[in-house]
Amino acid sequence: MERTLVCVPLVGKSVGEMRSEMSSALDAGADVAEIRLDHLARFEPRPDLELLLKNRLLPVLVTFRPKWEGGQYEGDDSKRFAALLLAMELGAEYVDIELQVAQEFLDFISGKRPANTKLIFSSHNYQFTPSTEELGSLVARIQAAGADIVKIATYAVDICDVARMFQVLVHCQERQVPMIGLCMGERGFISRLLCPKFGGYLTFGTLSAGKESAPGQPTMTELLDVYRIKQLGPDTRVYGLIGKPVSHSKSPILHNAVFKSLGLDAVYVPFLVDDLANFLNTYSSPDFAGFSITMPHKETAITCCHDVDPIAKSIGAVNTITKRQTDGKLVGYNTDYTGAISAIEDGIRGLEGNGETVNPLGGRVFVVIGAGGAGKALAVGAKHKGAKVVVANRTYDRAREVAELVGGQALTLADLENYQAAEGAVLANTTSVGMYPNIHDTPLSSKKALSSYSVVFDAIYNPKVTRLMREAAECGATLVSGSEMFVRQAMGQFELFTGSPAPADLMRDIAMKTTR
Structure with missing residues (x-):
């Protein structure tokens, strides 16, 4: 695989809705469509799967998630297994089955597994993200169970939880183990954006807000147009906005549009941070090259920097942090x-x-x-x-x-x-x-x-x-207008991040469109 795949979950209540969603997913730029059979109001396996898989517009990942693993299906496992086997026989490229019943599923399909279907064995933790060691052990268990692709989804209680998932993704990539590793919830949002940098096999993007199949999924527009996920890779430099809240900010739209226009291999993401010092200590690698700081962390930021610009020191607040290339030390500035x-x-x-x-x-x-x-x-x-x-x-x-x-x-x-x-x-x-x-x-x-x-x-x-x-x-x-302050302080941040003059006219034009 050359890059992380983008998958759209189909969550329509009828086969007709799902077929329409698949068409929209293709238009939106998806690589894969996830057919969530558990979302169908009425499901008749053979006629419905034939309609969904025959002449399909995209490769498909078929999932029939039980309620005990975060899905909507409450019936007998044998019926689920039979439907997933049928999907494989009809040519589904991927089938997702829960690790907890993986062996039972393998026993059920014994001798009938088509060679062209990849099995994803998945584990979901909706409460927290385990330690790096526990995640590594879980990967080993999923591999040993016979998965073609490992999938682990956990809940991010803190944004620093995501760093552990990134570590495991990198380790799997080095060992050439295909892995989908995502953190759910708002604090796990960056796991869905930055997985291409760390070797994630696949990420999910919804057709629109309200069509999520798991908490924290971005829209396809966000993934492809704002964060340009298909252009991200191991060498992409990461910048972002640290705050609480951050979801309202237009800064990612502005900075990413400028990066795109200038052809820079960089991305700017939102960091929902509770503990600033812990975040900066956790994301200390040079890959995380600079940060904008907003409420409520501007004053705390001054205590987290090794050096602070005199103006920022007199103000007692920092809204920009860069990493000095010579020694990696944090330097604080104020462009507000x-x-x-x-x-x-x-x-x-x-x-x-x-x-x-x-x-x-x-x-x-x-x-x-x-x-x-x-x-x-x-x-x-x-x-x-x-x-x-x-x-x-x-x-x-x-x-x-x-x-x-x-x-x-x-x-x-x-x-x-x-x-x-x-x-x-x-x-x-x-x-x-x-x-x-x-x-x-x-x-x-x-x-x-x-x-x-x-x-x-x-x-x-x-x-x-x-x-x-x-x-x-x-x-x-x-x-x-605050829009004018927004663009001017962003120009100052761009210059601090990149060491290059800010494209003033370009940034003002983008900002004016962004803040309409």
């Missing part, structure tokens, strides 16, 4: 600062109609909503530019902590509702209030207070126009 401040400065220049203004923030009141990593970055950045900084936060103590760092004033969000800013003031929201799906929320609901600001910036870019921005526009403010 430059991305947001430069976008706001250009917004002010546009307001004044003077693109030559050297320091548009000098002397202005700059109100920052939020005292987390991004809020601190903007507060420090505005202070460096000569602004008078006000920090508003849900908890006053946290606002005061950041305000004292920049010699500014602290407010609670309740205080902000009645705060009347000086003429020409800038308002910058760095919280997640108003982010999709909570698009009707806003960190400042007072129209009277909002009308005090000449320029309003919202770091949120999903939706592109938040309630805060919409109401600020109604009050006559100039708007600076």
Whole structure:
């Protein structure tokens, strides 16, 4: 096998639906279609299998999963075995049977096994991922049972569980043992994306959201169009976004589109991380070359780096980590600062109609909503530019902590509702209030207070126009979108990741399409 196969599970309730799904799978770019017989509402083995297998559009993997192994079939095993044997006789390229009953199945088909069908013996653990040693022993058991292909699917309680699956995949590849190794759940998502790098035989992609046959399966669009899984291989460099949550982020779409346009052998994936230090220690190989950091890890990240850029150190937060090529040490940076401040400065220049203004923030009141990593970055950045900084936060103590760092004033969000800013003031929201799906929320609901600001910036870019921005526009403010900060900080990250100048026009074009 030259590359990891992409398989679409067919989960229709009727044979007609499954045939239609197979046609869609072919159009979507699938290599294999998995026929999930246990999903059929009514199943008549010979007529249904003949309809599904005769003149099939794709190679098929036939699975008849019992309820005790995560499927929907609750009947007698002998009926399952007979159906799977029939599928083999009708030419199915793959048949999946559970390790727990593999020997019984082999006894059942004794002497009748067609040579052109590969047997997949599978083991599913829906609670956790065992140790590397236990996974290795399980591989040996599945091999000894007579499998042509080993399949192990476990549940990822933590994203570091996936690293153990990758280790086992690499070991199997070195020994030329075909293996499907996947981790279920949101924290196991990267196992489905990066398996080509580590030698996985096959991965699964659904036709659309809601058609998953196991938790955590991506769509075919994500696999092929966003992550370009068919172009990934052993030498692919891995970058990604570390956060909690991360599923909402548009960063993978932007960075992967840029990698594709420039022909770089690299991929950018979402890392749902609970413990940052443990993650960085686990994924320490040079293959994992750089990381973007988002909430809630930006401040913790500064303690995890061996070296920190002076600006990031003064901010007290890191949003980008690279690995130094000479010694593999982690180096932390902050591109939130430059991305947001430069976008706001250009917004002010546009307001004044003077693109030559050297320091548009000098002397202005700059109100920052939020005292987390991004809020601190903007507060420090505005202070460096000569602004008078006000920090508003849900908890006053946290606002005061950041305000004292920049010699500014602290407010609670309740205080902000009645705060009347000086003429020409800038308002910058760095919280997640108003982010999709909570698009009707806003960190400042007072129209009277909002009308005090000449320029309003919202770091949120999903939706592109938040309630805060919409109401600020109604009050006559100039708007600076989170999309612009998003693309500018991403440009800074690209340069840190690759050592090459960011293709500004290309990235802005992609970002604008991405954040519509």
